Amino acid sequence: xxxxxxELRNVWKRFPGPGGxxxxxxxxxxxxxxxxxxxxLLGPSGCGKTTSLRMxxxxxxxxxxxxxxxxxxxxxxxxxxxxxxxxxQSYALFPHMTIGENVAFGLQMKGVDKKEITRxxxxxxxxxxxxxxxxxxxxxxxxxxxxxxxxxxxxxxxxEVLLLDEPLGALDLKLRKEMQLELKRLQRExxxxxxxxxxxxxxxxTMSDRIAVMEGGVALQVGTANDIYEHxxxxxxxxxxxxxNFLDGKVAEVDTDKARIELPGGVSLWAHTPQRVVVGQAVTxxxxxEKMHIRPNATDINQVTGYxxxxxxxxxxxxxxxxxxxxxxxxxxxxxYAADSRLLAREGEExxxxxxxxxxxxxxx
Amino acid sequence: xxxxxxxxxLTLVSILVYFFLYAPIIVLIVFSFNASRTNVVFEGVxxxxxxxxxxxxxxxxxxxxxxxxxxNTLIIAFTSTVVSTIxxxxxxxxxxxxxxxxxxxxxxxxxxxxxxPEIVMGIGILVFFSAVxxxxxxxxxxxxxxxxxxxxxxxxxxHIAFSIPFVTLVVRARLHGFDDRLEEAAMDLxxxxxxxxxxxxxxxxxxxxxxxxxxxxxLSLDDFIITFFTTxxxxxxxxxxxxxxxxxxxxxxxxxxxxxxxxxxxxxVAISQWFQRRE
Numbered sequence: 001x002x003x004x005x006x007e008l009r010n011v012w013k014r015f016p017g018p019g020g021x022x023x024x025x026x027x028x029x030x031x032x033x034x035x036x037x038x039x040x041l042l043g044p045s046g047c048g049k050t051t052s053l054r055m056x057x058x059x060x061x062x063x064x065x066x067x068x069x070x071x072x073x074x075x076x077x078x079x080x081x082x083x084x085x086x087x088x089q090s091y092a093l094f095p096h097m098t099i100g101e102n103v104a105f106g107l108q109m110k111g112v113d114k115k116e117i118t119r120x121x122x123x124x125x126x127x128x129x130x131x132x133x134x135x136x137x138x139x140x141x142x143x144x145x146x147x148x149x150x151x152x153x154x155x156x157x158x159x160e161v162l163l164l165d166e167p168l169g170a171l172d173l174k175l176r177k178e179m180q181l182e183l184k185r186l187q188r189e190x191x192x193x194x195x196x197x198x199x200x201x202x203x204x205x206t207m208s209d210r211i212a213v214m215e216g217g218v219a220l221q222v223g224t225a226n227d228i229y230e231h232x233x234x235x236x237x238x239x240x241x242x243x244x245n246f247l248d249g250k251v252a253e254v255d256t257d258k259a260r261i262e263l264p265g266g267v268s269l270w271a272h273t274p275q276r277v278v279v280g281q282a283v284t285x286x287x288x289x290e291k292m293h294i295r296p297n298a299t300d301i302n303q304v305t306g307y308x309x310x311x312x313x314x315x316x317x318x319x320x321x322x323x324x325x326x327x328x329x330x331x332x333x334x335x336x337y338a339a340d341s342r343l344l345a346r347e348g349e350e351x352x353x354x355x356x357x358x359x360x361x362x363x364x365x
Numbered sequence: 366x367x368x369x370x371x372x373x374x375l376t377l378v379s380i381l382v383y384f385f386l387y388a389p390i391i392v393l394i395v396f397s398f399n400a401s402r403t404n405v406v407f408e409g410v411x412x413x414x415x416x417x418x419x420x421x422x423x424x425x426x427x428x429x430x431x432x433x434x435x436x437n438t439l440i441i442a443f444t445s446t447v448v449s450t451i452x453x454x455x456x457x458x459x460x461x462x463x464x465x466x467x468x469x470x471x472x473x474x475x476x477x478x479x480x481x482p483e484i485v486m487g488i489g490i491l492v493f494f495s496a497v498x499x500x501x502x503x504x505x506x507x508x509x510x511x512x513x514x515x516x517x518x519x520x521x522x523x524h525i526a527f528s529i530p531f532v533t534l535v536v537r538a539r540l541h542g543f544d545d546r547l548e549e550a551a552m553d554l555x556x557x558x559x560x561x562x563x564x565x566x567x568x569x570x571x572x573x574x575x576x577x578x579x580x581x582x583x584l585s586l587d588d589f590i591i592t593f594f595t596t597x598x599x600x601x602x603x604x605x606x607x608x609x610x611x612x613x614x615x616x617x618x619x620x621x622x623x624x625x626x627x628x629x630x631x632x633x634v635a636i637s638q639w640f641q642r643r644e
Contacts, residue, residue, distance in 0.1 A: 059549050079552040086553045092546035096568045105564075109555030157554065 004068065005161050005193035006033040006056055011065035013051050013217075025051040027217040028065075033161075033210075035070075038187050038194045040204040043214035044240070049197045052214070053163050056195065058082045070160055080109070085154035089166040091146045093138040099125070099149050100134030106157040124156035125149075127186065144175045151186065161193045168203065180206050201241050205229070213237045231274065234365045238286040245292070245330040247285040251277045251362075258357055261285055265326025269302040271360035284363045289333035291359035294320060294344045300354035306330070308345045318343060322353055390627060397421055397620035404615050411617070421621040431622065434606040437517060441592075441602060442585040445524035450578040452525070453532025454570070460533070461540045479530050487594035490523045494595065515597030523595045524585045531584060532577035539573025579637040583630060 013026040026048040033039045041049035054060045056067055058079035067074045069083060085106065093102050103124055107117045125131050128148035138146055147167060154162055167183075168176045184207055187194045198204050204211050205225040212222045213236070221228055221237045232238035235246065252268060253260035259277055262268045271285045293300065306322040309329065313319075318341075320332045332353055334344055345351045398418050401408040416423035425431055460472055478486060498513040507513075547569070551561040567574070589604040596605060603622070610619055 057549075057553060059552075078557070079549065080555045080557050084553075086550070088546045088550060090544060090546050092544060092550035094547060094550070094565055105551070105556075106554035109560065153550075153554070 004032045005035040007068040009066050011062045014063045029219045038209045040196045040208035040211045042204040047214040048217040049214045053197045057086045083160040085159040086163040087150045087167045091150040103153045124152040128152045164196045245287045251281045263326045270357045271362045273362045287360045289331045292332040292355045300356050394624045397624045399617045421617040425618050425621045434603045438602040445585045446582040449525045449528035449581045453529045454536050457533045457536035483590040487591045491594040517600040519595045528581035535577035536573045
């Protein structure tokens with residue numbers, strides 16, 4: 001058995017567009033998803049994440065490349081012969097069937113005997129805490145309950161991989177939070193590989209073991225939540241995951257894994273360089289707002305001067321908007337950890353913003 | 366609504382509308398029990414023979430030509446309904462599901478016969494059949510007894526043709542807003558294309574398909590113009606037969622026939638309503 005539950009190898013998907021042109025939804029995507037992993041495909045709408053998921057499910061076929069499930073090439077295998085099940089964004093419960101019939105559908109298709117079906121349906125409904133709902137129709141259930149039925153209907157078949165297409169998209173915030181934890185609990189319980197499509201970065205960070213950030217049909221970065229947040233490999237990823245500051249400048253000096261970057265207005269700072277850069281190259285430096293400080297601090301080497309333009313106090317933190325001498329604006333997030341935290345500056349006041357070399361990352365693309 | 370005083374004029378107009386709609390039918394039914402042979406004066410309820418007040422109904426059932434016409438009409442209606450419902454539903458599914466070259470044109474072309482005057486369709490079909498039959502008959506040099514002629518077959522084919530657009534229209538209305546994900550879900554759960562259609566698609570569009578079938582059935586049942594052009598010897602339908610009678614003498618037998626007809630249609634409509642309610 002192969003070590004990957006699902007592997008996408010140089011997968012492309014092209015669609016005919018409405019005007020006869022070719023739309024490339026997925027561009028040369030290669031992904032390796034481990035067995036038992038909770039994997040998220042994260043990106044804005046139209047980034048190709050849903051198309052990728054639909055290709056794994058078999059609803060779409062790749063224009064190029066190959067998809068493997070546990071090492072077996074899927075080729076043109078139709079959805080009903082793939083060892084995966086899908087939870088749809090709209091749940092797609094069969095409205096003319098009861099909850100029990102909905103959950104039993106997959107087992108009936110497999111020809112499982114009646115007694116076994118009854119037992120497993122009851123078991124699956126218990127797992128999603130909907131025991132006793134067998135006789136009801138989907139319409140009589142709330143959105144959250146329908147969602148759980150959709151989960152039970154997929155999981156009852158014990159698929160090798162469960163695919164979830166924005167399954168929490170239609171729920172309100174409170175229910176979403178609940179379901180996020182519920183999904184995680186379920187995934188641990190059943191030990192099945194979950195591949196999860198979402199546009200909500202917080203959701204992806206909360207639930208997944210690893211995340212692939214997609215944009216424009218390309219998988220930009222794959223890694224753990226921590227990896228992607230702390231070590232974004234491009235501007236899009238840094239911007240999409242959490243909040244960040246971008247400072248545009250030119251490389252002035254290179255030193256092994258760090259470089260001095262000159263910003264407009266004569267300000268310069270040192271930043272970590274994960275990729276090789278050369279002197280004179282135009283680059284972007286990203287620094288997370290919580291890694292910048294207005295508070296005096298001796299250890300941080302980088303110091304840039306600016307003026308406070310606005311202050312937003314939200315209790316746990318205070319956000320300061322600062323315009324630098326060169327005209328670039330940044331946001332600084334100071335945590336109010338002291339017993340009696342006060343504002344560190346007033347609007348219009350000149351401040352010195354500090355941050356470490358490691359907090360600043362040079363992005364070349 | 367309740368606060369607004371209803372205008373007496375509105376009530377009056379409504380009553381008049383319903384009166385004009387239903388009075389002729391009621392008169393027709395009443396006259397089917399007429400003691401007189403004519404449909405001019407009501408001379409009291411007939412009470413003749415073993416059937417009593419239903420004398421004309423019994424006469425009707427003894428009338429060979431009426432029974433033949435009824436049989437023809439039902440054969441045509443059933444056959445054309447089944448075939449046009451299948452083809453019409455398939456067309457609706459194809460138009461709903463696929464984008465193909467010339468989709469707009471083929472869709473418009475499909476609905477065009479609905480607005481085309483029936484007389485034009487009738488003449489067109491007649492000309493078409495005579496031309497094709499003439500050509501086949503000469504080409505194969507068929508003997509007079511083997512020749513292709515107008516008859517039950519041509520009527521059925523033309524009824525199928527004019528019913529398809531109506532079925533497609535009704536089924537498409539039902540398909541509008543159909544969640545394609547439901548079919549994907551079925552396939553995802555292990556159902557192949559055919560099982561998916563049987564277990565998910567068809568049950569969900571069944572009310573539309575049934576409504577389309579009912580429409581096709583009633584259209585075929587009372588079609589006169591196209592049938593008139595395409596019928597042949599031995600393929601007389603009820604509308605054609607009734608039209609023939611009108612030129613001679615109208616007896617209450619005809620009223621009895623119409624009364625039964627109205628009842629049948631009523632039952633069909635009630636059944637289809639019941640089916641749609643159940644969804």
